[in-house]
Amino acid sequence: MARKHKKTVINALRLERYAAEGKSIAHLEDGKTILVEGAVPGDIAEVMVMKNKKNYAEGKALKIVTPSPDRVTPFCDHFGICGGCKWQMLPYDKQLEYKQIQVTDQLTRIGHIDLPPIEPIAGSAQQQYYRNKLEFTFSTQEYLTREEIAAAGDAEIERKPALGFHAPGMFDKVVDIKTCYLQQEPTNKIKNLLRDLAFRHDLPFYDHRQQQGWLRNVIIRIATTGEVMVNLIVQHQREELKMILDTLLQEVPEITSLHYTINPKLNDTINDLKVETYSGKGYIEEYLEEFRFKISPKSFFQTNTRQAEELYRITRDFAGLTGQEVVYDLYCGTGSIGIFLSKGAKKIIGIELIADAIEDAKLNAEWNGLEHCRFYAGDVADIATDAFFEEHGRPDVIITDPPRAGMHEKLVQQLLRMRAPRVVYVSCNPATQARDLQLLDEAYKVIRLQPVDMFPHTHHIENVALLELR
């Protein structure tokens, strides 16, 4: 049997500076660098060493011994338990400072290429209620803190059913959320009403271990137009469903599109299921500047609407369109960047893996009367071939907005062959962006860099890069 090593605990370690992904840097007695999660620069923390490698170590703060002078009181009662807003203990300007440091560090440390000065990060005007979509989970198992478990003493711990967010790293336990500051009202009203109804009528919450129960999830989407969409997900048909949906309509008149989904599967994804419309028009409408988008229950849409507009304005500014350009929108999702840039382009060609998203993109182009936008479903590494570019026109500008893993190397090689005069690279992970910029360096020079914060109080960061052919 493998023997378990006892992990070393350091009683008081001073965190010196910010690294990335919520981790800060400190030094062990022998001078070795340690990356610590769960603490911020300026804290003195009790740290458990989780990994001790030859050149560096990784650790986790167990306790803050002396808090950093930067710390402020978090505004949410669930802070520290709910995994949602990990940086609420930092003032927003500090969060932005650390995000800027992360982008600078990763681009210089990983990229090793000539860079222009990085422009100051574009902060989010809204730091609360900035999300347009939230999903809450029902569970028979409320998450309890160590203190709550200790308070129970020898008595058997009884966990109540809960409605909220999964506790970090736990598939079965849910933090019961009373008030969430991520999405405007009537979100909390809807969530709390559903919980009350479930308790009042003794309706079974879903048991994620046994994989049985009735109430599973609720997804709430709110557009800046004021329209509210609710999708209640249950395991099977049951007569109380009508009562719940009718009560929602009665008590929350703001709801404009009410849905339910029967999910008998073992996993939570609803993309392969039929979403039923119980009341309303079946979708909500959202605007980015003057462009109108249809959001159906399964559509993808950027979750911070106002900041998505900012991100797209920066992308449009970097693209520098004059009305004459053939523009490719790679990893286009529902076509929102291409549509947003469409007025300045001769032609927009979008490529995206998810076929449903491409259907939404086509519909969005039609809604906006854009006849020069074309969208294609498939893996961009396979679709964007020489023949594809030949058929649709040589690119003047390529926009690329890949997922966190960055661009497929085959696509990077294709971009090097295509030699579009401009590439605008929108990234949600500066580390993989740095890797790709290094690969593109033989043909492209980085001209501008602009970090953007889409998710206040989290460690996430977007970065937009403008590349020009050398």
Ligand SMILES: C[S@@+](CC[C@H](N)C(=O)[O-])C[C@H]1O[C@@H](n2cnc3c(N)ncnc32)[C@H](O)[C@@H]1O
């Ligand atoms: C960061 S999102 C960008 C979406 C869109 N540009 C927007 O702003 O809403 C990345 C997109 O890439 C898509 N994707 C992931 N892998 C892909 C691939 N190999 N080929 C094409 N699209 C892919 C995902 O489905 C997702 O829609």
